[in-house]
Amino acid sequence: MLDKIVSADTTLAEFSHIFDSEETCSKALFTAKWPEGFRCPRCGYSHAYTIISRRLPLYECRDCRHQTSLISNTVIEGSRTSLMKWFLAFFLIARTDQGTNAVELSSILGVTYKTAWLILTKIRFVMSQADEQAPLSGIVQINSAFYGRPYNPTVLRHPQEQPLLVGSSVNQQGESIYIKMKKISVAHMRDKSVLRSGTEAFYEQHIDNDDTTHVTCVTARFSFTRFKGLLQTAKKASKWINDTFHGLGSKHLQGYLDEFCYRLNLTLTKSPIFHHLTSLCANSPSITYAKLISQKL
Numbered sequence: 127m128l129d130k131i132v133s134a135d136t137t138l139a140e141f142s143h144i145f146d147s148e149e150t151c152s153k154a155l156f157t158a159k160w161p162e163g164f165r166c167p168r169c170g171y172s173h174a175y176t177i178i179s180r181r182l183p184l185y186e187c188r189d190c191r192h193q194t195s196l197i198s199n200t201v202i203e204g205s206r207t208s209l210m211k212w213f214l215a216f217f218l219i220a221r222t223d224q225g226t227n228a229v230e231l232s233s234i235l236g237v238t239y240k241t242a243w244l245i246l247t248k249i250r251f252v253m254s255q256a257d258e259q260a261p262l263s264g265i266v267q268i269n270s271a272f273y274g275r276p277y278n279p280t281v282l283r284h285p286q287e288q289p290l291l292v293g294s295s296v297n298q299q300g301e302s303i304y305i306k307m308k309k310i311s312v313a314h315m316r317d318k319s320v321l322r323s324g325t326e327a328f329y330e331q332h333i334d335n336d337d338t339t340h341v342t343c344v345t346a347r348f349s350f351t352r353f354k355g356l357l358q359t360a361k362k363a364s365k366w367i368n369d370t371f372h373g374l375g376s377k378h379l380q381g382y383l384d385e386f387c388y389r390l391n392l393t394l395t396k397s398p399i400f401h402h403l404t405s406l407c408a409n410s411p412s413i414t415y416a417k418l419i420s421q422k423l
């Protein structure tokens with residue numbers, strides 16, 4: 127339903143006109159959470175009583191009597207922000223090649239910067255989690271790259287340069303079908319060279335060893351065999367991060383790279399991003415503020 131209503135061409139005004147009430151958003155969230163109709167999270171039964179005595183409906187399973195709310199086990203759980211604002215955030219972050227930042231989001235949603243930042247960070251967290259569940263497979267191509275200073279020809283790494291590995295599953299025609307961009311820990315670097323331990327760590331964490339036929343990894347910067355498409359993608363990611371967030375330190379970089387790849391991968395498979403994001407957020411448990419700030423993003 128959502129992919130029919132919201133497309134890549136939908137404007138902010140059109141979107142706000144469609145999702146104009148808590149009720150509309152509540153229905154859309156229900157469909158995203160339970161596309162086949164209500165399903166009890168405890169026993170799997172498909173019928174429930176709806177209790178409407180609060181801000182959002184509560185569902186009581188007709189079999190085991192377990193009560194569940196519309197937002198439990200979603201990214202919205204624990205938030206006092208309205209569904210309309212959350213849906214608007216989904217829409218803004220789903221915009222191809224654009225996304226949004228906390229300053230813009232707080233102004234459009236009419237919430238504090240902290241609330242906007244938290245919404246974005248929670249959404250980014252579920253994107254990163256989803257990416258962890260999708261290792262590269264089949265034919266895999268990897269190239270090292272740098273995020274940070276636009277041009278630094280020396281062999282020594284500038285402190286603001288973040289080494290990355292950009293990996294892709296490719297089809298028989300050599301076209302990328304799924305891309306990941308991951309920071310390389312400085313422990314795996316010697317000046318600007320990636321140590322073998324760095325590529326091994328990437329293989330370990332991001333490649334499905336049982337389902338991979340061929341891996342080619344290029345870490346020499348001026349090699350003739352380097353994957354120019356992947357380097358181009360890393361450049362685009364750097365530009366988007368610089369334009370949208372005006373550059374940033376290493377702490378949050380991985381979350382931004384994952385967000386970039388999330389939209390890119392859906393674009394590669396021509397999947398509707400808003401629809402996918404809403405479904406992902408409706409089926410991924412939230413993370414608390416305390417956990418968010420204590421973990422490495």
Ligand SMILES: [Zn+2]
Pocket residue numbers: 166167168169170171187188189190191192
């Ligand atoms: Zn039940």
